[in-house]
Amino acid sequence: MSRRPAPRSADPAPPRLPLDDGPVRPSFERERRAHRRGLWPVAGCDEAGRGPLAGPVVAAAVILDPKRIPRGLDDSKKLTAERRAVLFERICAVAEVGVAMASPARIDRDNIRQASLWALARAVKALPLAPRLVFVDGCDRIDAGCDCEAVVSGDALVLSIAAASIIAKVTRDRLMEQVGAAFPGYGFERHMGYGVPEHQRALAALGATPHHRRSFAPVRAVCGEAAAARVDPRRVAS
Template structure:
């Protein structure tokens, strides 16, 4: 029996199904998503879009007749040494410097450049909470105290304040807390730049008084180099006494300053005077 092989063999001019599938345009809504960063071309793939902070919330208040509007932020909650620096900024709507962003997204050079422009065009104030205040009040209360002081120190009293974080400030005007505000609200982003640059400059100045700790490099954060210096040299007066690595270094180098810890499980004897008689019949 002779079989017709032509049924299984496609003709030379017949279209290739696989090629047709590849050549067919993608269905609507099924096109592969392209992640694009703000300000970059849409042709590049694998880039996550990150929106820059905007002046939208401030303009909404201006339209309602609410002005001035300030943004405030702090720098230095996490380090083991140095102060917390808070800044408050009232941007001029007609002279907003280009490139303002969350200070963590900017290079040191960009922050320095924007710092000068912000200070030249906006109303700016700065407040500092020392390590001694941090030790006394704790880091959260010291930060909120510095933020409030920065708002009060502005040349013109604001009618509305945006603050980065979840805690509102006890200010005479309305205060709105914005979580992640330094990446959302332009005034907060400007304050984050001012606070960061001011604190970095302070830490570089402290590095001259405390050689060997590398404050000019890590700005007081708990990086391995800083922890090693603490272990070798012990803490300075600029370190925060009750942060765990500092407390451990203080116990090693200055054990006489270590505060005794009360033993909550210690048994204390209760003495009863012999003259006290107990009537066991009471309650029977």
């Protein structure tokens, strides 16, 4: 008597990999929804320069014209310096733009977070048109004089915030290039005030400039060492 081989159990299906949707790009959808609710103008705002050891925080606010949105807007961190420069000119040509900055002295007095929020609010007030709604990058709303919505990673999601990030970044970079020309030896025109090794070495060798943030630990340490070196040891002994 013949026996039939037992049927094989079906092999389990291989797990499905998630589809690659590509990089996230900012859109104008939030602004369009606001327009449909009768809210106009709508602005996006962002800042550049929270992390550096030197230089101001620069904030920008932008109201985009729905009929003349420059192509290629994106989070400024995802763009090359050359592309940012091109988009900077295009944004300024077709949009309403406001810019403000918080100096190193204000940063030292108020702390970097409060100084950044102050600069963002000032940038909105610098707009030629008073917006009825403002989208701001991050988790903090600002005193914009109108409705305000905070959007985490807003520069990667909201087109008007992306435009503001480009304006803020290019403005600050150009300013730091001028600081570099006025204070040679620090390399500001290359690192824009960030605490890279080149900057750390120059800070240790040359000391702090008026553009350094003395409340930031690496600068505070250098300033403290310089102050200690100026103390007369005979006065300490007495």
